[in-house]
Amino acid sequence: MSYRLEDFTPTAMLIKVQGIKYKAAIVPLALVVLGFLIHSFHENDYVKFSSLAGLFLYLVVIFLHRVYRPMPPQESGICLSPVHGTVTSVENGRITIVKKTLNHIDVRNPMTGMTFGKVNEMVFGFEGSDVQCELTGNRIKDFPDDVTAQGRMKGVAVGKCTATLTFPQGWEFDVAPGEKVIAGETILGRRS
Secondary structure, eight states, X not given: OXXXXXXXSOHHHHHHHHHHHHHHTHHXXXXXXXXXXXXXXXXXXXXXXXXXXXXXXXXXXXXXXXXXXXXOOOOSSEEEOSSSEEEEEEETTEEEEEXXXXXXXXXXXXXXXXXXXXXXXXXXXXXXXXXXXXXXXXXXEEOOOSOOOTTOEEEEEOSOEEEEEEOOSSEEEOOOTTOEEOTTTSEEEEEO
16 A cells, blocks of 8 residues: 555645744744834834844744654554654653654654544643553644544644653563654554
8 A cells, every 4th residue: 555645744734834833923024024114214224133033033933843744654563753852761661752842843643543632731642542642742733633544643742842652561662762753753662
């Protein structure tokens, strides 16, 4: 069975990410335009620095809202990383991954059949499997859809967040603390 990138990162979700990015870019773009207009009418040399600051902030916003387009491994009985980041611990059947501010923002389905949704104000979770997955952060947004394919984009996490996956007995882990993982691509564990 062949897969396309569209199967894992639908255009509709990319459009939602663009909307989030443009909302975040309003202030930097306003600084650029305002600095240009004030400099045009008053010829104040110091005002042009607000345009440069706005341009720099706009570039930061663009950089922080990057989406990776993975091709998930086509194996059964595996669990993929839900976020980009670094594995901080692997112990007692639990894997913890920390996503830093500069990592890609996409949140991906770790296993086929799981659904993603809000648990409370700062916690989102995946349900529908014996593996439990919880994301904690203050800027997480889910994109509900009916497709539960492994590796499919299910939302975004802008800024720092923590993913905690709890596995039942019978799983072997493929990662160790300190390893960098890619959402929807890196295999965290396998059913034994």
